[in-house]
Amino acid sequence: MTKNVQQSCFRSSLLDPAEFTLTFELVPSRGGRGKEYSRILSLAEKIAMDGRIKAVSITENAGGHPALSPEVLGLDILQMGLEVINHFSGKDKNRNQMESLLFGWEREGLNNLLVISGDYPKQGYCGYAKPVFDLDSVQMVAMLTGMNQGCFSKKPMPLTSFFKGVAVSPFKSDEAELMMQYYKLHRKISAGADFVITQIGFDARKFQEVLLYLKQNKLNVPVLGNVFIPNLTVLKIMRRGKVPGCVIPASLDRLMMAESSAPDKGRQARLLRGAKLLAILKGLGYSGAHIGGPGLTFAGLDFMLNQFRRLADSWKDLINKMNHWPDKNFFYFKQDVTSGLNLPQPVKTGKKAKFSPHFLLAQAVHNLAFDPQGLLFMPAVKNCSALEKGILAPIFKQGEFIAKSLLFHCKNCGDCTLSEQAFLCPQSGCAKFLLNGPCGGSRDGWCEVYPGKKRCHYVKVYERFSQDQCLEFTRGFLPPRNWALNGTSSWFNFYAGLDHNNLHYAE
């Protein structure tokens, strides 16, 4: 009974425009008992008693390191009458394992989720873990929506009632990285995302950018701004770029180092900054805030929330001090020098579109043979079906694979998505095999997994996109890869209507 009352409380608070909903992030460690587990439980208990925080989110193998599964801590916390948001990522489990877990979570009342791609898996038992990434976050949200609507499987299944949050990062340095974050957000919301939580950041103008972008694109979902209180240890780790997708800008780094000479090593100054950010987020029109930080105590949280209440009405005066994002980085909207925020006019994007001869050739072949309006499309349908049944089929398949390997680093998945990805293969180009847009882990345009060595696949995709293709991307959705097609000819599968295009031209 307590569970249901609390569950409706978080949802109704977040969906109520008059409310400013607060959530708090807990990070379980490796192991299911001991001092750290007790510390987290005791903090959760105080939060539950206090009542200002509507739900706690629980990370899942944060940073790609193995840790206690979120539902274990989640169940303990539900018993306290405090609502839980479980992080739900694709890094360690395939779609069937996801379904299996979700049935259990739903049965236990763990219905609030933060759906994310997940950090690339790190060292575990006897070495590095195998990265799974069977579904990306857009596909996971679509699966959850299907489960909620009961149209997920051909056989009738009991309906679920998952409340699905997703992430977005406005804290990306260049245009391609940032725009692909926003474009992917369109796909997440179309797939059924119910709310959004931003990446951590310390810049009022960037936080406002997210809200303006959503408004201008008529994407109407509640957004929680991330209020993260780093300590000095985490500052050092983040400075080295070791927390995927999280950036401490140089100006904040300098400020925190200066504050660290105080007797409390800058603790109060950091909490006060958190309170100011809370006030700004509320003033900007955020639906709420998601608070977190290593070692944050209840006393620290209480101090911050009291300061927030004191500062809430003077949020506009705080903006010029909450500007920790380099001016040279890309902002989607023009700056309003008077307020320190944004004007509603976007800057011009898409200036960097690169049309290499390789890309143009691939597009010409696609238009000719793979577009139903193309001259060679119907002859290709006929000849492919004939070839598939003939003795030349193995040679044909091998020829396709060799040509596509040389041109596109093809991985022979049998369900080709080259034409939707500016003729760049996501199976070889993206370390997480994501099909619907980038993860949040890229930094300065580099892939989270190969920093300084390999550009993010989606940065390269964006740089090849025309304006029309950008628009098309925001409206698209690629379903999960069908593993029954692995190692087969994608051309045969395309013309036979077996791949994701599901064409019905086959004989």
Ligand code: SF4
């Ligand atoms: S290529 Fe981009 S989207 Fe893929 S894992 Fe690397 S950073 Fe993430």
